[in-house]
Every structure is written in structure tokens, then in C-alpha cells.
Amino acid sequence: MAIASDSIRRARPLLGTFVEIELAGARRSELDCALEAAFGAVAQVHRLMSFHEVDSDVSRLNREAGLRPVSVHAWTYEVLATAVALHRRSSGVFDVTIAPALQALGLLPPLKDRPVQAPLAGFADAIELRPDHQVRFQSSDVMIDLGGIAKGYAVDRAVAVLRDFGIAGGMVNAGGDLRAFGVELRTVHVRDPRDPGRAVCRIDIADEALASTARRVELFDSREPGGSAVIDPATRRPASLVDGVTIRAPSCVIADALTKIVMICGTDAGELLESYHAGALLISAGGDVQITSDWHHRVHLAA
Template sequence: MPIAFDSIRRARPLLGTFVEIEVTTAAGPETDAAIDAAFEAIAEAHRLMSFHERDSDVSRLNRNSGIRPTRVHAWTFQVLEAAVEMHRRSGGIFDVTVAPVLQAMGLLPGLDGDPVIRPERRVTDAIELLPEQTVRFRSPAITIDLGGIAKGFAVDRGIEVLRGFDIPRGLINAGGDLRAFGQEPHMIHVRDPRDPSRSIGQVEVRDEALASSARRFDLMVGGGPSSSAVIDPQTQRPAGSIDGATIRAPSCMVADALTKVVMISGVGAGDLLAHYGASALLISVDGEVQITSDWPQAVHLAA
């Protein structure tokens, strides 16, 4: 029989969504301090890696690093290292330099009101990581967006803070990118990407992370899902073969990034998933559900 836990939940608007932190009431007298500190860590990651805030590391990189090397915070450099590695291991499918395409689609704003610059061709190894947390772009036309990986990183930092306060069990959920820890699993509902009011089932999450990507819904217009915000860098068009992907991985940063690769590559991302110790649940455009073979025992699909 599952153990029932009383919990404390707090939520704040961060990372372009609502971030919820849940911890067990057995956490002790420092519970409120732990939750506040975790929110502060998440807010710091947001401040550093926001595409929208003028003084963020990402905005400074987009303005300056195509002209001269630019030094960034250690957290930003760590995310860039992970993004560059994922880019290499995925054969270029994970690519944070697709920001100009997202700008052209109206999903990201232009920089300082200037027209969007779209490179004539993709630049191989566009981001150069230098000593002392310094970054250089190989072309002034390069613009990055870390939205496909930084939210997961922020969740990981919040979890790190909670564990530092000796919290025995908890979960941080940032709009579907989440990570849990503790001896007992958390049961997470996975939304149907074709109808977000429905669940396709439940997933057990214990000492691991879960992240999902799906085609966008315009709640003002209604109807079915529209095009994906996940861009295939080879075609510079939205991914179209997968309606939704949910990834289980050891860290939320890795799970967050892998959802984009799987939305583009589908089952072709199997080797990459194995490298990162990750599992995937995919829903194709025709509604077929596929689950990687190392995960079914923790997935409970709805009837």
C-alpha cells in the first residue's frame, strides 16, 4: 500500500510559467527557508539565461559575443557546455542557435527592435567555449536561446538547494519540467498532447527528472494543436512527425534538452537516449504511443 505524505506546496511565476515546489511536512523547522532558497536559485538561473531580459547573460552574448569574447556566469557556462555537447552527440539536432527562426515565427522578440537576422547558412560549431567562462560566437549573425535546456537546469539547481537543507522528499515542477527525490515515488499525470484536458496515464518518478514537449495550443483560438515550437535546425521548420514527447532522465536539464531531439528524431534518438541514461514516451501524429523498453514498468497508461 502506498505511503500517504502530508506536504507543503508553494508556487511562484518564474521561467515563463508557474514553478511549484512541494516538500514533505517531515522536512523540519527550516522548511520555509529551504523553499525560499530554492526559489531564489531558480530565479537566479532565470535572470542569467532569459532571452527577454536585457541584462541577462544570454542577451549580452547575443549582442556582443559575435564581435568579441564575452564572460558569463558559471551557471550559464555550464548550460552552454551541456548544449554544445548535446549538439555534437545529436548530430546537430539539438541546436540553441535556432533563435532567429523562433523570432521569425513570433515566438521570441527581436533584439532591441532591430530586424531579425537569419543566417544564410548554419554555422558549424557556432559557439566557442574559452577559458575563464568566456564565450565567443563564430559569426555576428548567431543568436542563441537557451529556453530548451535552461528551465531544466533551473529545476536541478532548486533540487540541489532543497537537498542541502536535508529535505527528505520533494518535487519541483516548472510547467511540466520536473524533478523529484526521496524514497517513495511521485505519481505524475502525463497530458495528452492532442488534448491537454486529458491524461494519457501516470508515470512513477523517484530520484529522477521528467520533461515533456508537445505541439502548441492557442487557448484564445481553440481547436487542435498548432505547429510545434521545436525547430528542426536542418529544415528550419517546426518538427512535425511527433505530437508529444516525455523524457525520463537523471537530471532535468538533460530531460528538457532531450525532449527537443526526440520531437525531431522520434525513435531515431534511441542511441542518444541510451547515452544519457534516459527513457522516452512518444505520441505520434496518428495517436500511436511508443515507450522505450527500459521504462514500461513505471508507466501506467489510461484505458
Template sequence: MPATNTIQRCQPLLGTFVEITLTGARSEAKLHEQAGKAFEMIRSVQRMMSFHDTDSDVSRLNRCGHVAPLQVHPWTYHVLEQAVQLSRETEGAFDITVAPRLVRSGLLPRHTQVSSLVEAGRWEDIALLGGRAVSFRQPLQVDLGGIAKGFAVDKAVEYLSTLGLSGAIVNAGGDMRVLGQADSRVAIRDPRDPHRVAVPAVMLRPALATSAAYFVKAASGLQKASAIMHPRTGKPMKSNLSVSVFAKTCIEADALTKAVLLAPQKLWNQVLAARDSVALLLTKQGEQVMFPV
């Protein structure tokens, strides 16, 4: 039996820093090779679901999904299904079709003319036709930024789970999932001061994600904007609240943080319990609240 080794790697992917930590009874060189393959899974998800990459499934759909049905990769189809399902459960509070407003505020790049950015489309206009075919009932732009990062983490962890490792952690800029390490500890950033960590936490589920309405500055520089848009008003949310969600999978944790930030509070318990998830809210006053209650 070879000695147990641990390695830690970090690559810039998904617009953030993706860190992979592996522990296993094999050489460091082997662990590095396996980490490399896990990064490759994340790169595949990035290629399919990037809003920035003009060849991605997402960009193809945004260009002509309203003209004719398009075939997408099964992974993209799965993520769209999950997103629409969560939109339904949150009565539209979670909505991946708010991209035009993100483009206008400078948080996403502009591929097309301003005049073609139709904002009327909503999540109900996404038609999942089966057999990987997707169409839009009217012109709209989807952005999977609020859910694909978690999915990418899941894909990397699924691959790593086949290798007989004693432990693995994939952390994509705060969206993370652990493998085989019960009682792992993490730290959550302070919503009042994002370059400090405020709260230590135990991983109540294998996956954790945190979203907050701070941190992102609009390209215009005039006004602080956040990447979380309120779907009803179309305006960026400005509160100093952060939401962390512990879930079985990272796609759920990632999406549920946005759902909790955006949905009316009366829906939280139900949406979280349906996925056996736990939310930890940190407020600007320094309060820490857990849901479901």
C-alpha cells in the same frame, strides 16, 4: 523530533508555473522559508539565461558574442557546454542557435533590428574558450529555452538536497525532478488534447520532462506554430507527438525531449543510452512507445 509537515508552493517563473513540494520533520514556516530559497535559485538561472531580459548572459552574447569573447557565469557556461555536446551527438538536430527563426515567428521578443538577425550561424560557431569565456565565430542568437528550465530545476533540487528533507518535488511547468521519493507517480498530458491528462507514469528516473509539437500559438495568430523548430527546414513542427524523457537530471530530460523530437530515429537509442535515460512517446493515434528499444 518535530512533526513531519508538507507544504506546496507555486510561483510564476521561467515563463511558466513552478511548483515546489517539500516534506520534512520541521515547522511549516521553516519549509516555506526553504522553498523561498529554492525559488531564488530558479530566479538566478532565469536572470542569467533569459532571452527576454536584456541584461542576461544570453542577451549579452547575442548582442556582441561575435565581436569579442565574453565572460559568462559558470552556470551559463555549463549549460552552453551541455547544449553543444548534445548538438554534436545529434548531428546538429538539437541546436540552440535557431532563435532568429523563433523571433521571426513571434515566439520570442525582438530586441534588435530585423536586418541584424543573421541566420547563418549554427551551433558549430559557438566557441567555448575555457575560463568561462565564450565567443561566436559569426553573428548568431542563442536561446536556452529548450534546456535552461531543466537546469533551473536541477539547481533548486541541488540546494534542497542539502537540507535533510524526507522528500521534495520541483515541477517547472512539466519539467520536474523528485528528491528522495522512490516510485513517485506522475501524469502526462494528452498530445491530442493538452488540457487533459492522458497517461499515468512512474518516475523511472528522478527527472522527467515532456515536449510536444502542439500548444504554442504564433503571435501572428494566423498559423499555429510550435516552439520546436526543425533545424534543417527552419519550419515549426506540426505533428501531434509528445515526447517525455526520464533522466537522472532535469537538464538532460529537458534537452533530450527536444533531441528525440528533432533527431533522426536511428540516433535515439544511442543518445538516450549515453545518459541512462528513457523516452516515452505518445502519438496522436494514442500509441505509447518507449525507447531505447
């Protein structure tokens, strides 16, 4: 006799946004246990990789790694290894040492007992990954922020937990960085970055990740409303080439990071996208939509 299964959807404030998890394919008690464990994984990523939490791995690295090797959690080490690989493969476009520029623009707060410094030139090989999850910075001037990659990683960790619980299918959505798993085809609506109340398209996904970012955000201490939280390391200024980007990739950590690269490079990132088996949807300042050729059959533009 077949065992009846339920579905469940819950949301919690985490990672500076609302994280929503949808599950199906198991009994309610099993779904509840899996849900708690998945939210726990997301919360742990937040504790480890927050720029703001004084005891996080990121804060300890920013205080100490320029002076001595610092031991970090395996998850933090994995994210840093991914960030270093992306930095090299993107010729320095993806750069987690961008924190001083974000502080100068008012997008990150100053640290206690450490004045905001002028944005520096990009650090090539600034992060040294040593055995046993130890990390050393090239200089005490190096300061990192994992805000451009950690949210996607948290989504992936939550999905891994849910699969470990034997959940058949579902979706984890952290403020637009999301990943579906299982065989069910799911539809995601992408907002127009020029008019967030309007959907520019809908995208069908199955067992893959999406991440989106847009140019128009408020800079807390800047007179440039409509600037971007995506900073071009070459200029230390907000990216302005396109208005919005949505990336499809096998994992959310890669999708999340690639949104920043494509916001800066636009269509010049095509080769890098292919190397990560990723697709992109770009929205220009004039509202034109460009879609990489591998993805047209899954994207349905709004009328």
C-alpha cells in the same frame, strides 16, 4: 524521541510558467528557509538566461559575443557546455543558435536595434567556450536562445539547493519539467497533446526527472496554428514527426533538452537516449503511444 516533520507545497510565477515546489521531512521553519532558497535559485537562472531581459547573460552574449569574448556566470557557462555537447552528440539536431528562426516564426521577439534576420544554416561549433567562463561566438550573426534547456537546469539547481538544506524528499515542477528526489515514489499524469484535458498515462518516478513537450502551440505571428516551438535546424520549420514526447532522465536539464531531439528525430534518437540513460514516451498524431523498453514497468496507460 523522533522529531516531528511537516510537508509544504508552494507555487510562484517564474520562467514563463508556474514553478511548484513540494517538500517534506523537516520542521516547518526549515522547509520555509529551503523553499525560499530554491525559488531564489530558479529566479537566478531566469535572470541569467532569459532571452527577453536586457541585462541577462544571454542578451549580453547576443549583443557582444560575436565581437569579443564575454564573461558569463558559472551557471550560464555550464548550460552552454551542456548545449554544445548535446549539439555534437546529436549531429546538430539540438541547436541553441536557432533564435533567428524562432524570431521569424514569431516565437521570440525582435531585439532592439537588431532587425530580424532570415533564418541561417546551422552553425557548427558556433559557440567557443574559453577558460574563466568566457564565451565567444563564431560570428556576429550567431544568436542563441536557451529556452530549450534552461528550465530543466533551473529545476536541477532548485533540487541541489534543497538537498544542501538537508531536505529528505520532494519535487520541483516547472510547467511540466520536473524532478523528484528522495525515496518516495511519486505519480505524474501526462496529458494527451491532442486533448490536454485528458491524461494519456500516469508515470511513477523516484529520484529522477521528467520533461514533456508537445507539437500543438500557437505561433504568435504565423498562420499555422498548431505549429511547434521545437524547430528542426535542418529545415528551420516546426517539428512535425510526433505530437508529444515525455523523457525520463537522471537530471532535468538533460530530460528537457532530449524532448526537443526526440520531437525532431522520433525513434531514431534511441541510441542517444541510451547514452544519457534516458527513456522516452512518444505520442503520434494518431494517438499511438510508443515507450522505450527500459520504461514499460513505470508507465501506466489510461483506459
